[in-house]
Every structure is written in C-alpha cells, then in structure tokens.
Amino acid sequence: MKKYILSFLLVGSMSFAQKLTIEETVLGPRKYAPTSLVAQQWRKDSKAVTYLSTDFANLLEKNAANGWKETTLATKAEFESALKSKFSEDEFSLRTFPTAITWLTKNTFETEVAGKKNNYKVVFDVTTKQITNAISYSIEGTQARFTKNNNVAWLKDNNIRITSNNKTIEVTNDENPAIVNGSDYVHRQEFGIDRGMWWNEAGTQLAYYRKDETMVGNYPIINWNEREAVNKDIKYPMAGMTSENVTLVIFDVASGKKVTIQTGEPKEQYLTMVSWEPTGKYIFIGILNRDQNHLKFNKYDASTGAFVKTLFEEKATTWVEPQHALTFVPNNPSQFIYQTDFNGFNQMYLYNTDGKLLKNLGFKDVVVTNLVGFDATNSKINYIGTANNGLDRQLYQVDIKSGKTLQLTTVSGTHNASVSSDGMMVLDQYSNTTTPNEISILNIKTKMANTTLVKAENPFTGKIDMPKMELVTITSADGKTPLNGRIIYPANFDATKKYPVMVYVYGGSHAQLVTNRWLGGGGYFDYYMAQQGYVVFTLDNRGSDARGKKFCDVNHRNLGVNEMADQMEGVKYLKSKSFVDADKIGVFGWSFGGFMTTSLMTSQPDTFKVGVAGGPVIDWKYYEIMYGERYMDTPQDNPEGYAKTSLLDKVKNLKGRLLIIHGAQDPVVVQQHSMNFIESSIKAGKQVDYFLYPNHEHNVGGRDRIHMYAKIADYFDVHLKK
Structure with a gap:
C-alpha cells in the first residue's frame, strides 16, 4: 500500500x-514552486555541480575553480545532433535535455533516450559533444537492464529478450500470460522489489524472476471506454487464498543454458534481496515464508543452482520485512552491507560472504532512508537518515572500519545531500517549515557553508x-x-x-x-x-x-x-x-x-x-x-x-x-x-x-x-x- x-x-x-x-x-x-536547481549533482572527479537550465534545454555547471559562476556544458541541440549523427537510421525529437544523467568520468555521462525505432542507453562526452558508447533495443521493450559489455535484457510482454551486438535472442517464450518472466511486478512489489532481472558483474549471466500465477484466480477490472465495456482480468491473490509461485532462473548468454535456483518448498514463499556476488560464482536470495515471520538469507551456486548455506536468519513474533538488496563494499567482494530493522531501526550491518557479522554500522535511533554511496577511498559510507523524532532528514557518514558516525548536515530540516568525489565538500539541499529551499556547498570538516547556490524566497x-x-x-x-x-x-x-x-x-x-x-x-x-x-x-x-x-x-x-x-x-x-x-x-x-x-x-x-x-x-x-x-x-x-x-x-x-x-x-x-x-x-x-x-x-x-x-x-x- x-x-x-x-x-x-x-x-x-x-x-x-x-x-x-x-x-x-x-x-x-x-x-508556486520555490526556486531550485533541476537535477543538481556533483560532476565526477571535480569540484563542480551540474544541473539543468530552467527551460530544461541546457546542461549547466557551477565550479569552485571559477568562483561558482554558471557556465554551459552542453545544449539539447548538441546532444540531439550527436544522437542523429550516431544513429542516422533513427529519428529523435527531444523535448528537453536528459533529466536523468549519471556521470561516469569528469567529462562523460550516461543516460537513456528513445528514438522512433529504438530505445538507447548512451554515453555522451561534454567536451567533444559526441556519443562515445551506446546500447540499443527495440522501442517496444520495457524494464531494460544493461551490462558494461553492451548487452541489454528487456521485456516484450511477459517474456525476456537480450540484445547484444545488434542481435536479439529470445530468453523465454511463454505463451501463457500467467507465466511472467523478468518483471519487477513480483510479489506485488513488496519486500523492496524494484526489478525482475539482474546481470552478474561480467554481464555474461542474467538472473530473473519467473512468476507462475496460473493458480491464482482471475479478477475482473472493467474498462468502460469501449463501445461495449471490456473486462480486463488481473491476477489478484487475496488474503488467505492461493498465491503465486516464484522461482529464480539464471540464463547463460554464451551457452543459452538455464539453471533454476533450488529455493525449495513450499512454493508459496517470497524471494527477495536478490544479489550477485561480485565474482559471479554465487548468488544470494532472501527466502521469506508466507507467514512473513521467518527470513533465511541463503547463498546459492550460480552454475548449478544448488543451495550452499544460510548466512543468517531473522524471526519475529510480528513480521520480518526485508527491503534492501545487498550493497557490496567496492574492491572487496567478500564484504557487503545489509540493511535491516530487526534490532529496532533500519540500519546498516557489515557482513562477510560466509555470513559472519563484522560490524554494526548503526547510529543511535537513526533510520537509514537512503544509502547515498561510498567515498572515494571506499572506507566510508554516506547516507540520509532520520533525526528529530523522524521529522528531519540529515546526511550522515559512517567509517566502515571503526563504525564511527558523523552527522554532516546540521540545520534542522529535510536534507537531500551528497559528497563530492574528493570527500571534501557536501552539496546540500534542504527545506524546513520556514525555509522554502536552500542549496549550499558545505565544508565537510567545518559543516559550514562555503557558498550558497540557491536561497529561495517565499514563492x-x-x-x-x-x-x-x-x-x-x-x-x-x-x-x-x-x-x-x-x-x-x-x-x-x-x-x-x-x-x-x-x-x-x-x-x-x-x-x-x-x-x-x-x-x-x-x-x-x-x-x-x-x-x-x-x-x-x-x-x-x-x-x-x-x-x-x-x-x-x-x-x-x-x-x-x-x-x-x-x-x-x-x-x-x-x-x-x-x-x-x-x-x-x-x-x-x-x-x-x-x-x-x-x-x-x-x-x-x-x-x-x-x-x-x-x-x-x-x-x-x-x-x-x-x-x-x-x-x-x-x-x-x-x-x-x-x-x-x-x-x-x-x-x-x-x-x-x-x-x-x-x-x-x-x-x-x-x-x-x-x-x-x-x-x-x-x-x-x-x-x-x-x-x-x-x-x-x-x-x-x-x-x-x-x-x-x-x-x-x-x-x-x-x-x-x-
């Protein structure tokens, strides 16, 4: 709900x-929106913040090197021209500069766009104004998942396709619409589920949900817009009735072989927290019983699907509600971060891949609401968490080795903040009951504002x-x-x-x-x-x-x-x-x-x-x-x-x-x-x-x-x- x-x-x-x-x-x-910056974020490996112009037509930057003056990095016209040059066989008509970009290097970002024939994930260089890399797939595809080696898995209705080197293969071809492959709409998106397909790190194997809801009764939803009203049946498992059966399958791109993970009985259970080990040898799955009071976090052999071991379990007299997949510590494939509220508040715990708890990274009664990411040395984690009896959101930083936590933002309010690549500055946006919107650059040591980018007036x-x-x-x-x-x-x-x-x-x-x-x-x-x-x-x-x-x-x-x-x-x-x-x-x-x-x-x-x-x-x-x-x-x-x-x-x-x-x-x-x-x-x-x-x-x-x-x-x- x-x-x-x-x-x-x-x-x-x-x-x-x-x-x-x-x-x-x-x-x-x-x-009456307060003045703000659109899609602001740190530019990777720089002391610069990027954002979009108010008309969404240009990618702008404010850089510490020039006193935080505004400059233009790229325009919609330049980006669209690069698309047309790279994909001359397609047509593009962009309404705005892409709003969702991720900086890969100081000069390149990736984003997704749609042409008239295909969807694309592209890498754009803001200095050369060229597309330096791209992956495309059919315009009819949905829920695309990409790899670093230019493979993309996508859905056509209830089946999975993989496009690689301009060739598309059918991973599944189930004709019964009650067999749903690769969709994020599994277990009705409870338990933190936000996707239905996962590539391994190498991009050679794809894990995906296979949902069998043939045993769930059809439920009528009437569309009244047709000349004669049309019934659209959905699958709606009601409390106490028969539920869907879900399995996890691994598909090997090179061999075409499929392996079903042996998650066992009963079939009416919930599979969540799906996470590949960085080496690709193992895959982890949280197995939650239908009663939702007993979670087993299991390790499986990705090549055979065989159960390896249960890393840990959680039991409750009320319920257990897993919400987060694992976050592996960069450059350390044997350690991961697990989030759980089992001890009272949703917080982070450091484990190794054998299931040993290494450190509690929680802080007071702070509820972790958003894991922002690791610092440049991969020794600290930045996250947004609660304060002030849940009224506030603040930026925190925890040292993985010592477990010591620092609160990086201090003004009472709701903060949306991130740390620069060098770990020296915070891009902090906040509001509170008397502040419509304020965006500042904070010194991470003093927690004081070096410069204010936006201070909105009451709109x-x-x-x-x-x-x-x-x-x-x-x-x-x-x-x-x-x-x-x-x-x-x-x-x-x-x-x-x-x-x-x-x-x-x-x-x-x-x-x-x-x-x-x-x-x-x-x-x-x-x-x-x-x-x-x-x-x-x-x-x-x-x-x-x-x-x-x-x-x-x-x-x-x-x-x-x-x-x-x-x-x-x-x-x-x-x-x-x-x-x-x-x-x-x-x-x-x-x-x-x-x-x-x-x-x-x-x-x-x-x-x-x-x-x-x-x-x-x-x-x-x-x-x-x-x-x-x-x-x-x-x-x-x-x-x-x-x-x-x-x-x-x-x-x-x-x-x-x-x-x-x-x-x-x-x-x-x-x-x-x-x-x-x-x-x-x-x-x-x-x-x-x-x-x-x-x-x-x-x-x-x-x-x-x-x-x-x-x-x-x-x-x-x-x-x-x-």
Missing part, C-alpha cells in the same frame, strides 16, 4: 492577499495569503510515545471564534505525512481548506513510517485499532482548543486513509460528523496477500482480528454523512470493498454517498483531480461547515 498513497505536494505559509483556487490545489505546485509573497501552520507533539494512546502532528489554522484566524475541523489522515505503514519541510509536509488541498475556514489537522499515529519497527508493530493482527486510538488523542487535543467547534469535526483520507476514515466514522459516530473515504479498504480479507497478511496474518489464522477490523458490520453505527470515492478500475484496493460496504449500508438502512471515477485506478490524477477536490470541498461545506 505504501506505493499508492494519495500524495500531496508541499506549500509554504505567510499572510498576504489572495487564496488558492481549486484548480491550484492540483496545478499550483509548479506555479507566495505578494500572491497568495497562506494560513499559519504549526507542528505539534501529542502523546500516543498508550501514554508512552510522542507523535508528530500538524495543524493549519483558518485564514484570518480569530482565536475567539469557533471553526470546523477537517482531519486529514493516512495512518498506515511506510507513510509519513508530517515532516519538517516546506511547510510541514502539508498539501495544497490542506491549505485550500484552511483558507475556506477550516482547521486542518494531521497526525502520524503509531504504525506510520520513520520511527522504527516497534512504532509499527503495535498494529499487528489489528489494523486500525491502535491507529484510531492515537487519532482520538489528536481529537482530544483539538477539543482542548477554544477555537475548535467540537460539533463540527470531519475526516478525509485515501487508501489506508480511506480505511481509517470509514473506521473513525463508524467507531466514533458521535465525534465525526462528515467523512470522505477515497479508495478505502473495507475488509482486509479482500486485500492482497503480500501486504495484508504481513499485518493481519491470514483470515484462517486471525478470524477475530479480521472480524474486529471489518467495516461491513460497522456501518450500522454510522450517524454522520459519509462520501466514498473509488476508481472504477482500481487494481490495488479493488472496487469490491466499497461495493460491499454500500450493500451493507442498504441492508442497515444507512444513507451513504458514493462516487466513481470510471477511468481511474487507485488514485485520481490529471485534471480529474481538480474535479475530485472540488467534490470533497463541497461535501465538507454542505454537510459540516454550514
């Missing part, structure tokens, strides 16, 4: 003249009157844990008046709504509603992200129970404010937040007068196996928990006005949830409002999102505000 949160972009706060329009709740983020100055926002701390329902909250005050706030409240909620795992950034992680719709006269409140309850495993474990087998208890502590906080109208409290959320909204409306009917639930989970037995069973176990093993959290029999408690919104083609929280809830409401004699977006999946995007926000705002105005 973490991948499908209804996301909101950030805004700032000040007091001026006008209000956001309903259109600007969707289109405003670009219009709303003189344009939009933004309401006041405040971050608050509330104690959890168990009386032990500080929770992060955000309150946005109504426009022209008068403490002597009473205002209606909109609680915006998510509450589920892998999501954090309240952060120390511009402005507090709040979205344009949040601020729009505050401008319309609402107190807008959000609380990250226990079970949400960035606070460690114990913070999340409380929801095991009872999703929503402790989360709601914490949300009610937030309501208690609101009711303690003289300016809150306790008789006019509403709630809005999407996905897990839709589940929370409906739960709160039916469990606290005397508190919440209005609710809007988008794409809501109504009964966890209708949700997919991988996410649902992690937190709830199976309906067979936990019938009490499923009954307690199901909302089908809770609708009888409903007193307020509830609007349910659903995408008619939702493949994540399938429409069966809301349809069954509507049926239950009819039987209970309860009136529930229902609205479908026929052409949308789990989220409502594009200009239709404006329509959705207008509907939600109107629903609150009609049934709560007046």
Whole structure:
C-alpha cells in the first residue's frame, strides 16, 4: 500500500492577499514552486555541480575553480545532433535535455533516450559533444537492464529478450500470460522489489524472476471506454487464498543454458534481496515464508543452482520485512552491507560472504532512508537518515572500519545531500517549515557553508495569503510515545471564534505525512481548506513510517485499532482548543486513509460528523496477500482480528454523512470493498454517498483531480461547515 498513497505536494505559509483556487490545489505546485536547481549533482572527479537550465534545454555547471559562476556544458541541440549523427537510421525529437544523467568520468555521462525505432542507453562526452558508447533495443521493450559489455535484457510482454551486438535472442517464450518472466511486478512489489532481472558483474549471466500465477484466480477490472465495456482480468491473490509461485532462473548468454535456483518448498514463499556476488560464482536470495515471520538469507551456486548455506536468519513474533538488496563494499567482494530493522531501526550491518557479522554500522535511533554511496577511498559510507523524532532528514557518514558516525548536515530540516568525489565538500539541499529551499556547498570538516547556490524566497509573497501552520507533539494512546502532528489554522484566524475541523489522515505503514519541510509536509488541498475556514489537522499515529519497527508493530493482527486510538488523542487535543467547534469535526483520507476514515466514522459516530473515504479498504480479507497478511496474518489464522477490523458490520453505527470515492478500475484496493460496504449500508438502512471515477485506478490524477477536490470541498461545506 505504501506505493499508492494519495500524495500531496508541499506549500509554504505567510499572510498576504489572495487564496488558492481549486484548480491550484492540483496545478499550483509548479506555479508556486520555490526556486531550485533541476537535477543538481556533483560532476565526477571535480569540484563542480551540474544541473539543468530552467527551460530544461541546457546542461549547466557551477565550479569552485571559477568562483561558482554558471557556465554551459552542453545544449539539447548538441546532444540531439550527436544522437542523429550516431544513429542516422533513427529519428529523435527531444523535448528537453536528459533529466536523468549519471556521470561516469569528469567529462562523460550516461543516460537513456528513445528514438522512433529504438530505445538507447548512451554515453555522451561534454567536451567533444559526441556519443562515445551506446546500447540499443527495440522501442517496444520495457524494464531494460544493461551490462558494461553492451548487452541489454528487456521485456516484450511477459517474456525476456537480450540484445547484444545488434542481435536479439529470445530468453523465454511463454505463451501463457500467467507465466511472467523478468518483471519487477513480483510479489506485488513488496519486500523492496524494484526489478525482475539482474546481470552478474561480467554481464555474461542474467538472473530473473519467473512468476507462475496460473493458480491464482482471475479478477475482473472493467474498462468502460469501449463501445461495449471490456473486462480486463488481473491476477489478484487475496488474503488467505492461493498465491503465486516464484522461482529464480539464471540464463547463460554464451551457452543459452538455464539453471533454476533450488529455493525449495513450499512454493508459496517470497524471494527477495536478490544479489550477485561480485565474482559471479554465487548468488544470494532472501527466502521469506508466507507467514512473513521467518527470513533465511541463503547463498546459492550460480552454475548449478544448488543451495550452499544460510548466512543468517531473522524471526519475529510480528513480521520480518526485508527491503534492501545487498550493497557490496567496492574492491572487496567478500564484504557487503545489509540493511535491516530487526534490532529496532533500519540500519546498516557489515557482513562477510560466509555470513559472519563484522560490524554494526548503526547510529543511535537513526533510520537509514537512503544509502547515498561510498567515498572515494571506499572506507566510508554516506547516507540520509532520520533525526528529530523522524521529522528531519540529515546526511550522515559512517567509517566502515571503526563504525564511527558523523552527522554532516546540521540545520534542522529535510536534507537531500551528497559528497563530492574528493570527500571534501557536501552539496546540500534542504527545506524546513520556514525555509522554502536552500542549496549550499558545505565544508565537510567545518559543516559550514562555503557558498550558497540557491536561497529561495517565499514563492507566495505578494500572491497568495497562506494560513499559519504549526507542528505539534501529542502523546500516543498508550501514554508512552510522542507523535508528530500538524495543524493549519483558518485564514484570518480569530482565536475567539469557533471553526470546523477537517482531519486529514493516512495512518498506515511506510507513510509519513508530517515532516519538517516546506511547510510541514502539508498539501495544497490542506491549505485550500484552511483558507475556506477550516482547521486542518494531521497526525502520524503509531504504525506510520520513520520511527522504527516497534512504532509499527503495535498494529499487528489489528489494523486500525491502535491507529484510531492515537487519532482520538489528536481529537482530544483539538477539543482542548477554544477555537475548535467540537460539533463540527470531519475526516478525509485515501487508501489506508480511506480505511481509517470509514473506521473513525463508524467507531466514533458521535465525534465525526462528515467523512470522505477515497479508495478505502473495507475488509482486509479482500486485500492482497503480500501486504495484508504481513499485518493481519491470514483470515484462517486471525478470524477475530479480521472480524474486529471489518467495516461491513460497522456501518450500522454510522450517524454522520459519509462520501466514498473509488476508481472504477482500481487494481490495488479493488472496487469490491466499497461495493460491499454500500450493500451493507442498504441492508442497515444507512444513507451513504458514493462516487466513481470510471477511468481511474487507485488514485485520481490529471485534471480529474481538480474535479475530485472540488467534490470533497463541497461535501465538507454542505454537510459540516454550514
């Protein structure tokens, strides 16, 4: 569910003249974006930062050697000319200079582009303005994975192709679409899965997932756009039902031989953390049982597929959730970094390939959110991690040998930072509740700014009157844990008046709504509603992200129970404010937040007068196996928990006005949830409002999102505000 949160972009706060329009709740983020640098990064082996021009047409540079003056390295026209010269048989029409580039040397970067006939991965030299290396594959290919020796594996529908030296071979040719090869859509992309193919270091062997979902029932998704509505079946394994079977296969390019890794029984298990040993002799796989409480990290012989040994195991009374493949220490194929939250917080551990733990590289209660990379000597690791009770993100550096950690950025806020090749400087971008955006070059020893590249002004100055926002701390329902909250005050706030409240909620795992950034992680719709006269409140309850495993474990087998208890502590906080109208409290959320909204409306009917639930989970037995069973176990093993959290029999408690919104083609929280809830409401004699977006999946995007926000705002105005 973490991948499908209804996301909101950030805004700032000040007091001026006008209000956001309903259109600007969707289109405003670009219009009012703080000044920044586009795609900024260090140029390899230099004291220079590269980025794109504001029109995305040129690659620019600021270099310490010339006092950080701006110069042009290459233009879109030059890059496009190089493409046409190299690939005269194809046609190119680039809208912008490539936004995703990776510097290989001081003068060359690689990037991916598409022509009319083929896709390409190219290396471009900014001094000669020439393409120095390229790999191409069919324009119909997807999910391409490249090697250093100019091989590329790609997918055509559910099969794998490899293109090498302008020749393409079929690795698989399964005609049954329920046999899926090489796709990243395995185990519904839980467990950190972001790819389905892995080349060995030499580029001679390809490991890939083979997913057999023939045993999973077909689930109908209706496309209403055709002259006669068309059913598009998907495979949707529901909690407690038969799941897909996944194996890992290794294909040798030279011989054409395939070896299936002997991952053993039962077949309904999860394979993740797939990692080649740098020598290519072994491959590592995390084997997680279907109960998701026992992980075995195994080593296999890549030539035979035979099991070699289990390096380590993790067991839990709640769940084990692997999220990261191994990161091998450069120039040391016998050592790797493993990330796990097994000891409370997601942190790094140094192991050798025999499974011996060499060092704990964790630091205090810092949760590692992004491994930035190794320094030039490969003796230190730079990473982004949490601080300030999860509100902040800071750059840290840990010495692999000593385990000593330094915090390289210090200003409280949300940092996105990286270290120069020589390890002397930090490119630091951050914002916080009072800083829209600042980009600076820091001295790594003093942690002080040598120069400021961008210091953005408030983008709303003189344009939009933004309401006041405040971050608050509330104690959890168990009386032990500080929770992060955000309150946005109504426009022209008068403490002597009473205002209606909109609680915006998510509450589920892998999501954090309240952060120390511009402005507090709040979205344009949040601020729009505050401008319309609402107190807008959000609380990250226990079970949400960035606070460690114990913070999340409380929801095991009872999703929503402790989360709601914490949300009610937030309501208690609101009711303690003289300016809150306790008789006019509403709630809005999407996905897990839709589940929370409906739960709160039916469990606290005397508190919440209005609710809007988008794409809501109504009964966890209708949700997919991988996410649902992690937190709830199976309906067979936990019938009490499923009954307690199901909302089908809770609708009888409903007193307020509830609007349910659903995408008619939702493949994540399938429409069966809301349809069954509507049926239950009819039987209970309860009136529930229902609205479908026929052409949308789990989220409502594009200009239709404006329509959705207008509907939600109107629903609150009609049934709560007046």
